[in-house]
Structures are given as structure tokens and as C-alpha cells.
Amino acid sequence: MKASDLLVRCLEAEGVEYVFGLPGEELEDLLFSLEDSDVEFIPTRHEQGAAFMADVHGRLTGRAGVCLATLGPGASNLVTGVADAQLDKSPLVAITGQGGRERLHKESHQALDIVQMFEPVVKWNSQIAEPETVPESVRKAFKLAEYEKPGATHLEFPEDVAAEAIEAEPLSVRRRVCRPDPDRSSLDRAADLVSDAEAPLVLAGNGAVRTPAAGSLRELVERVGTPVASTYMGKGAVSDRHDASLMTLESGPDGEAAAAIERADCVLAVGYDIAEHDPKSWNPDLDTAIVHVDHEPAEVYEHYNPDVEIVADISATLRGLRERLDGVTAPSWCEDRRERIAAAASREPDPDDPFSVARSLPYLRDAMADEDVLICDVGSHKAAIAQGFRTYEPNTCIVSNGLASMGIAVPGGVAADLAVDADVVVGTGDGGFLMNAAEIETATRLGLGFTIVVFNDDDYGLISEKQREHTGEQFGTELTNPDFRSFAESFGIDGYRPETWGEVESTLREVVPGDEMALVEIPV
Missing domain, CATH: 3.40.50.1220 (TPP-binding domain)
Known part of the structure; x- marks a missing residue:
């Protein structure tokens, strides 16, 4: 078999269900090896989205999520999501393609030192330079990614290595390393x-x-x-x-x-x-x-x-x-x-109260079951959700707060809906939403059904808030946005824009438990 076949057999031995990523020329052998395997390759719209999906998959399951990209810009686009997994202590294994080894000693098309580029943002990474090292390299990548504290690892797979013939078997996957009891x-x-x-x-x-x-x-x-x-x-x-x-x-x-x-x-x-x-x-x-x-x-x-x-x-x-x-x-x-904290978190707004993230949360909480999962993006809404969204079970409110990366929520919704049986809600601002909104197409292609709640202030609101606190004015933060309801409908999903608190409550109660994708815009 080819080394690419062996690598995929190693992924199967690790229990990998999904590989999120983008195709590339240097990944040809690996992609066709995945086609003939029990591992589902999920093409995404951007490598950052793929890395965020692997990141959230790892946080929710405790098993390393896997993302895949080709060399050069494909690999560099992965870095933010991989770094997010590293600082958020989420198990993740990134795999990148590379050109043939015969051209890596000189300047060549799209060639970067990817291993060196990933070095600061992973627990361990290495190039698979010989087919014989595939089983050990894959086992080490998963073992270190999942070992407490978990984090990210990276493997580079040159195209000439992937095509070489090899006879070998995956290493047996042993139970996780156990930490000692306290003294x-x-x-x-x-x-x-x-x-x-x-x-x-x-x-x-x-x-x-x-x-x-x-x-x-x-x-x-x-x-x-x-x-x-x-x-x-x-x-x-x-x-x-x-x-x-x-x-x-x-x-x-x-x-x-x-x-x-x-x-x-x-x-x-x-x-x-x-x-x-x-x-x-x-x-x-x-x-x-x-x-x-x-x-x-x-x-x-x-x-x-x-x-x-x-x-x-x-x-x-x-x-x-x-x-x-x-x-x-x-x-x-x-x-x-x-008592004051609990009362504030559960207080529903008065009919004349202006829309805000914090005032929306009691309605969102009531629309969700205890085990449902909320994926929170990064922006001015994050603090409101983190501080005011009542959470009843572990890993049911996913917040990026190590690297704190904008754009994680929609890809995270894809990963969450694949990983859990419960309903999934994505809470995001307009800024973070449009960074990876293209992954809605990934979700609809997979037949997923989760709810996206966009808190829209036409601004990078967290930054403008800080600027006003420091200087009394803001600069460089204002945005314009598309019609989010029409934007959602262009992907074939339902879009909603409630205009009263009663409509916010009824809309969330309708769409959150549903089986279809939906987007709810709440202007704040």
C-alpha cells in the first residue's frame, strides 16, 4: 500500500470519524486514501474553519479533532485555529501537505518551512520524512494532543512520501496515560x-x-x-x-x-x-x-x-x-x-427595554434544554454570554478564551452538531459571523440543523467600547452589513429578524428545538 493508505489506517485505529479540510494538489494520494476509508473527509470553505471545527470537536469529545490543508497558504490559514486549540487546551491534530522533498532545499512554488511555522503554536510537530515513520508519528501526534493538558500537534506529509509503497501496520492504541493520585x-x-x-x-x-x-x-x-x-x-x-x-x-x-x-x-x-x-x-x-x-x-x-x-x-x-x-x-x-446574580441572570426584559445581548439570554436559555450546546464567538457579546448565560452541564457553553479567536462560532456549530445529539445554538456578533459565514454552506451540504443567533451592532463593538472608555470616542470600528435575513435565505436556510421582545421569545422557542438550519438576527 501507499504511505497515504497507511496514514489513513492509523487515523482509523485512533478512532477518527471526521477530517475537516480543503483539498490540494499535494494531498491527492491522501484524499483518495480517505475516500476508501471509514473516515469521512469534510471539505470546508476555508482552512481556518476546518481548524476551528477540529478544535471544537476536540473540546466536546475529548478526542483529537483532525484538520487537513495543503502546503503554503493552506497551512498558514490553519494557524489561527490550531493556536486557538493550543491555548484553549483542546486536543487537535493538524495534517498539512508539502511538496516533494527534492525541491525543499531551494526556493520553490508555495514552499514554506511549515514545521517551523507551527512550532510556537503546538505541543509537538514533525515532518513525516520516511514512510516507515508513519505509525509512530501518528500515534505520537494523537497521544500528545490528548494527554493532559491537551492541545494541538502537527504532522507535515510531503507528496513524494505519501506516494511511496510501504508494508506496515498502525501502532496499537493503548489507554490514555493516567496521572498519579495526589500525595x-x-x-x-x-x-x-x-x-x-x-x-x-x-x-x-x-x-x-x-x-x-x-x-x-x-x-x-x-x-x-x-x-x-x-x-x-x-x-x-x-x-x-x-x-x-x-x-x-x-x-x-x-x-x-x-x-x-x-x-x-x-x-x-x-x-x-x-x-x-x-x-x-x-x-x-x-x-x-x-x-x-x-x-x-x-x-x-x-x-x-x-x-x-x-x-x-x-x-x-x-x-x-x-x-x-x-x-x-x-x-x-x-x-x-x-441571589442577586441569579436574579439578574433570569430577569426577562420589559417590553420597552431596548434590545441587548444580556436581555436576550433568559429567552435563549428557556428555549434550550440543559444538555443543548451554545457555541459563543468572540466580541462584545462574549462577556454578556459568559457572565449571564446560565449553564447547567459541563461543555454546554463553549467559549474561546485562551486565544479568544473571532470567527470560531459558525465552524464550531458544524463540529458541535456532528459531535452531540442535543440541539446546538451559535451565538455570534456581526463581525465574527462574517469571518466564517461561508461554513453555512458546509453545514447545509452535510444536512445539519442548528440555530445561528447574530447580535448585530454594525461595529466591532468590543473595541469601540474600550476606545470610548479610554478616550471618549471611537475610530476604525464601524461596519456595514448585508441584509442578514436575505443572506441566510441565499444559503437555503430560514432567516428571522424579530422586532419585539415577544417575537424574540417566540422565534427562539420555535427554531432552537427544530431540525433545520436557521439564522436569527437581533439588532443591539
């Missing part, structure tokens, strides 16, 4: 800090919604009653219905959750990445006791210098803490804040 002395010290605190608080980060960590965290919170604030990417680790939930770090009127964590004297940080949210905002005076629970040591940072670091399996650590805190009840110190 007893660290558990004892952490439990003492939490039990002695007058205002303890759990900070649930990105790692708290991966693996079984959310279940173990919920059991701990149920036992001890410690209030919980999540990062944007930790939403759903503890249900926002629970009396302990303060939603996210900045939720509530006048930043109630932020005020709570600033007052906390002990923070149990579970799977927390400081790339998501600067701890300087909640530990400005360096006087908060911190217990770091994660798969990797804490980053060295003045405002995040943990008293105890437990680098071990998160679930096992939380179970060990729960046992040691049996009979301990956290002080009642922020119920009033919790």
Missing part, C-alpha cells in the same frame, strides 16, 4: 487551608470541565457548600442552578462575583489557566491563600503563587479533599451575592 501531605495541607478559611471559594477553570472532574467537583461542593465561581471556559462545572454557584468571575450586577472572589481568603483553583483570566484582578494584594489543583504546576506569577500545589489527577484530588472535609461546612458568607 497525602498535600491533601492534608489543602484541606486545612479550606477548613480554616472564613471565606473560602472554589475557582473552576477550563480543566474542571474535562475528564470526570466536574462530577467530582460537584460532589465536593455538595458536601462542603463552598461557593463556586467559574472562568468563562469553566462554565457548567457546577450547575448554575446550585445554591453555591456565583456563575462566572464577573457575573452579576456591579460585578458581584468579582467582589466575592476579591473578598475570599482562600481560593481552591481547580483546572485554572491564568491565560483565561489574570489573577491580579482577584488577588491584587497577594493576601489570598491559594490551593492549585491541576495536571500541571502553576505558572510562575506574582499574583498566582499557590500555598499548596497538587499536580495530580484532578478527580482523585477532589475526592481526597472531599474525604478530608467530611463534616466541614463552609461559612455562609455570600448568599446575598448569589
